[in-house]
Amino acid sequence: METIVKGMEGVSQAAEIIRNGGLVAFPTETVYGLGGNALDPEASRKIYAAKGRPSDNPLIVHVSCIDEVEPLVSDFPEDARRLMESFWPGPLTIIMPKAEAVPYETTGGLETVAIRCPENKVTLEFIREAGLPIAGPSANTSGKPSPTEAEHVLHDLNGKIEMILDDGPVGIGVESTIVDLTGEVPTLLRPGAITVEDLSETLGKKVEIDPAIIAGGVSEGIHPKAPGMKYRHYAPNAKMTLVTTKLLKDRDYVVTEDERAEADRQVTGCIDELVRRDEAEGLRVGIICCAETRDLYNSESDRKADIKVIGHRSEPLSMTHELFRVLREFDEDRIDRIYAESYSDRGVGFALMNRMRKAAGMTEIIAE
Ligand code: TXA
Ligand code: MG
Numbered sequence: 549m550e551t552i553v554k555g556m557e558g559v560s561q562a563a564e565i566i567r568n569g570g571l572v573a574f575p576t577e578t579v580y581g582l583g584g585n586a587l588d589p590e591a592s593r594k595i596y597a598a599k600g601r602p603s604d605n606p607l608i609v610h611v612s613c614i615d616e617v618e619p620l621v622s623d624f625p626e627d628a629r630r631l632m633e634s635f636w637p638g639p640l641t642i643i644m645p646k647a648e649a650v651p652y653e654t655t656g657g658l659e660t661v662a663i664r665c666p667e668n669k670v671t672l673e674f675i676r677e678a679g680l681p682i683a684g685p686s687a688n689t690s691g692k693p694s695p696t697e698a699e700h701v702l703h704d705l706n707g708k709i710e711m712i713l714d715d716g717p718v719g720i721g722v723e724s725t726i727v728d729l730t731g732e733v734p735t736l737l738r739p740g741a742i743t744v745e746d747l748s749e750t751l752g753k754k755v756e757i758d759p760a761i762i763a764g765g766v767s768e769g770i771h772p773k774a775p776g777m778k779y780r781h782y783a784p785n786a787k788m789t790l791v792t793t794k795l796l797k798d799r800d801y802v803v804t805e806d807e808r809a810e811a812d813r814q815v816t817g818c819i820d821e822l823v824r825r826d827e828a829e830g831l832r833v834g835i836i837c838c839a840e841t842r843d844l845y846n847s848e849s850d851r852k853a854d855i856k857v858i859g860h861r862s863e864p865l866s867m868t869h870e871l872f873r874v875l876r877e878f879d880e881d882r883i884d885r886i887y888a889e890s891y892s893d894r895g896v897g898f899a900l901m902n903r904m905r906k907a908a909g910m911t912e913i914i915a916e
Pocket of ligand 2: 694
């Protein structure tokens with residue numbers, strides 16, 4: 549049984565565990581991380597073992613300030629400094645060429661290292677006190693939704709780590725944006741709360757999007773640059789299916805109010821029908837919708853499906869905040885099938901939809 553300590557109280561003990569080669573789960577603004585000394589190959593091996601994660605999938609190294617980056621990289625591009633000054637502490641991970649000090653166990657054998665400075669007071673103090681960079685993947689069992697509460701960490705890693713620093717539910721709820729600065733052009737490897745538009749604007753140049761993000765990282769012939777993006781991810785136990793309509797798909801969600809209303813009728817109608825069929829077969833069904841569409845669903849009293857509102861679609865951050873928690877709740881409730889509405893890919897919506905598509909194994913139905 550782990551020690552779980554709330555807030556700042558546990559920081560000194562946590563730092564001590566890290567210096568002694570142990571593992572501590574820590575809060576960030578995105579999701580909870582599973583930390584170990586990033587400079588110690590043995591600590592990285594322990595992290596992979598605790599998560600049940602393939603060891604070719606590199607870890608993100610967490611620092612408490614920009615000055616701590618220098619010893620970890622062999623080249624410090626001007627673009628990196630600019631992004632750090634604009635977005636750190638914050639949900640942005642930057643890939644740079646690694647220094648010798650960073651072991652291959654931490655980088656999954658790569659010559660590059662992913663670095664980020666998270667925006668969470670407890671964790672920044674924890675990194676400072678440890679006096680070491682902290683390797684930290686999301687603190688979930690490999691393949692499961694990332695943990696957004698200490699409780700989720702305990703559920704997945706109970707007995708496998710020394711301590712959990714608990715700072716309550718996270719703010720953003722999906723993992724950091726990853727940008728690779730080791731190629732010719734800056735490239736987005738994973739969408740997050742800092743958007744590709746935010747990055748381009750700060751750098752004053754175009755930022756490419758790794759084709760694997762759009763393909764979902766599972767298509768033949770496309771090899772994601774972030775090794776982690778190739779694995780089936782965030783997967784609930786239930787089979788999950790996204791539902792969209794042609795109206796939305798082909799028009800990039802730029803629709804009139806009438807079209808929007810028609811699209812909503814199509815999507816909710818289609819989901820209602822799918823639920824009816826599944827329930828007739830005795831399956832337990834869950835629905836993921838938004839506040840704007842909640843009342844459009846069939847209110848028949850014999851329908852048992854669990855409808856979960858994950859937020860307002862006009863504010864994607866309200867939905868990223870809830871997504872992983874809701875997926876875990878469906879697991880707890882032994883739901884067999886999940887139907888989820890598709891939302892816009894604009895802005896932070898791109899990060900939300902990326903996680904939803906992965907959770908659904910890229911399965912999407914087009915309603916008419
Ligand atoms: O928000 C986050 O980034 C959270 C919190 C804990 O900081 N961490 C997180 O770590 O999401 P993880 O390990 O679950 O995801 C790291 C991703 C993986 O897809 C991995 O392949 C990629 O980053 N990555 C790490 N180092 C890389 C590198 N050198 N080159 C390319 N991709 C890398
Ligand atoms: Mg992860």
